[in-house]
Amino acid sequence: MNVLLRQGSRLLRGPSDPSRLRRLNALSVIDVIRHEALTIPAIARATGLSKTASDSVVTHLLDLGWVTAEDPLAPTGAGRPASRYRFRAEAAVVVGVDIGQHTTRVVIADLNGAPLTDGVAAADAASDPGTLIAFAVERTGELLGALGRRREDVWSIGVAFPAVVEDGIVVRGSHGWDGFDIRAAFSAHFDCLTSVDNDSNLAALAEAWKGSATESHGLVYVHSGERTGSGLILNGEVFRGTRGAAGEIGALPQLGWESAQQHLRGVQVDDGRLLERAQVFEGARDGHPAAVAAVDAFAEAIATGIAALVLTVDPDVVVVGGGNTRAGDVFLEPLRRHVDALCIVREAPPLVLSSLQERASVTGAVGLAVTSVLQRLYDVLLGGETLPRADGSGMAFRAGAPG
Template sequence: MNVLLDRGQTLLHNAGDQSRLRRLNTLAVIEAIRDEALTIPLTAKATGLSKTSTDSLIAHLVQLGWVVPVDPLAPSGAGRPATRYRFKADAAVVLGIDIGRHTVRAELADLNGEVFASADAPASEDDGPIDVLASAVRLADELLTRAKRERSSVWAIGVSVPAVVYQDVITRGPSGWAGINVKDVLSTDFECRIVVENDSNLAAFAEAWKGRASDVSDLVYIHSGNRTGSGLVINGSLFRGSNGAAGEIGAIHEVGWQTAQKHLHAVQLEDGSVVDREAVFKAAADGSVSALTAVRRFSEDIAIGVAALVLTVDPEIVVVGGGNVRAGDVFLEPLRRRVEELCIARPVPQILTSALRERASITGAVGYAATTVQELLHAAAGSGGNLPSADIPPSKWTKQLG
C-alpha cells in the first residue's frame, strides 16, 4: 500500500496535481492509523509526511467522520501527553453473507472486519435460489434492526456461495443455481457495492486476511467437509483465473475429490456397529483399525488433488479448513504423508489446520466487503472526486465510480 502510494505521489507531484496528491495522502493517513491509534508526530513518521500536513489531514478526516481522537496515553515525562487519533472503523458497516448447503449466515461488521451482529437460518438443497437469497435479506434486515441502522448505511456486501462464479453469475453450483446473478437479485434490496465469490476462494482470502496465512504471499486453501474444494492466494491476492474457476481441480473426476467421501460412509467398526463421517473420525481417534483405514483412504484420495495444486502453485503453506479438521491429526497426518510422497518439490509446504475453521467463508465474505470499501475510497481519491463523508449513504457517491 505505502509503496504504491509513494510511487503515485511522485507521479502526481511531477504532474502538478496537488489536489489529488492530498487525497492520496489522506488515504495514507487512514492506513497508518487503521489498526493503532497514533499521535500526529507518529502518524507523520509512519506516512513520511510533514507534521503540518498530517495535522491538516487528520483535522479534515475528523470533520468527515473517518477519524476520532482518543484519550492520550499516560504521561511518561514532563509536558502534556499528545492526543492520539484512530480510524473510526464503525463509521460505516458492511455485510457478509454465506450461502451454505444447509445454513444461510449473515454478519454485520465494521470496516476492520470486527463483527458486532450475526444471525443464521436453515436452508435446504430443495430451496430455490430466490428463496435462499430472500432468507439472506431477512437475516440482514434483522441485523440492521438490532444495530439500529438502515439498509442505506451498508457500504458493501460480500456474498459467499458454494459455486463457481464468473462476472457475478453462477456458472456451476448446486442444482437450480446455474445462471443466477446473485448481485442482481440482491440489488433490488440494497444500493451498495455487492461482491459475489466462491466460498473456498473467500475462505482462502480470509486465511490471508486474518488467519494462518496473514504473513505469507502464496497459499493453497483446501475445504474438507461434506465436499472438497480449494482456493488460491498468489502474490498476496486472491487468484480466480480468467473465468473464476482457478483451483477447481476437484471438477476432474480422476482427481478423486468427488468420490473420496465414499470411504467415510457406512464404515463397520470392530464391534459390528456401522458409522458415518463424524463418528468414523471419532472412532479412528479412539484407535479403531477399520476407522483408521477408512480415514487413511479418504485422506490419500484428497492428497492427490492437494499435491497437484502444490506442484502447480508452489505455495508457502497449505491451509485445510472445513468440518473434517475437527478430527485433527487423525485426518491430517495421512494427508501430509501422502502429499509428501506425491510431491517432487522439496521442502513440501506445511499443511496446517485453519485458524478460522467453519467460519472461514463468512469471515472472507465480511473481509472482502470491507476491502471493497477501502478500494472504493481509493477509487474516489484517484478519480478526482472528493473523499466522501462517512455519514453520506454510499449509494449517493459510488454510482460515479461504476
C-alpha cells in the same frame, strides 16, 4: 500481511500532481490509523509526511467525519499529552453472507471488518434461489435492527457461495442456481456495493487476513467436508483466474475428490456397527482398524489434488478447513504423509488446520466487503473526485455510483 490492501496499494504508484498528492496523503493517513489511534508525530513517522502536512490532512479528515479524536494516553513526562486520532470504522457497516451447504451465516461488521453481530440458520444452497436470498435479506435486516442500524448504513455486502462465480453470476452451481445473478438479487434490497465469490476463495482470503496464514504471501486453502474444494492466495491476493475457476481441479474425476467420499460411507468396524463420515473419524480416533484404514484411504484420495496444487503454485502453506478437520491429527497426520510422498520435486509446505473453521468463508465475505469499500475509496480519490463525507449518505458507496 494486510491482504485487503494489496490491490489498492498498486494504485498508489504513478505520476502525481499536487491535487493527486493531497488525495494520496489522505489515503495514506487513513491506512495507518485504520487499526490504531496515533498522534500527529506518529502519523508523520508512519506516512513519511511532515508534521505540518499530517496535521492538515487529519484536520480535513476530522471535518469530513472519517477520523475522530481519542483520549490522550496517560502522560509519561512534562507537558500535556498529545491527542490521538483513529479511523471512524463505525461510520458505516459492511455485511458478509455465507451461503453454505447446510447453513447460511450473516455477519455485520464495521469498516475495518471487526464483527459487530452475527446469525446462523439452517438455510442452504439447495433451497430455491429466491427463497434463500429473501431469507438472507430478512436476517440481515433483523441483525441491523438489533444494532440500531438501517439498510442505508450498509456500504458493502460480500457473499460467499459454493460454486464458480463470475461477475456476481453463478456460472456452474447446482439446484437451479446456474445463471442466477446473486449480486443483482441483493442489490434489489440494498443500494450498496455487492460482491460475490466462491466460498473457498473467500476462505483463503480469510486465512491470509485473520486466520492460520497471516504471514503467508502464497497459500492453498482446502475445504474438506461433505465436498472437497480449494482456493488460492498468490502474491498476497486471491487468485481467481480469468473466469473465476482457478483452483477448481476437483471437477476432474481423475483426481478423485468427489469419489473420495465413498471411503467414509458405510464403514463396518469390528463390533458390527456401520459408520458414516463423522463417526468414521471418531472410530479412527478410538483405534478401530477399519476406520483407521478408511481415513487413510480418504486422505490418500484427496492428497493427489492437493499435491498437484502445491506443485503448480508452490505455496508457503496449505490450510485445511471444513468439517473433517474437527478430527484434528486423526485426519491431518495421514493427509500430511500422503501429500509429502507426492511432492517429489520440493519439500511439502506446512499443512495446518484452519483457525477460523466454519467461520472462514463468512469472514472472507466480510473481507471482500471491506475491500470493496477501500477500492471504491481509492477509485474516487485517484479518479480526481473529492473525498466524500463519511457521516453523510454514503453516496460514493451506492451500487450505481461512478468509480
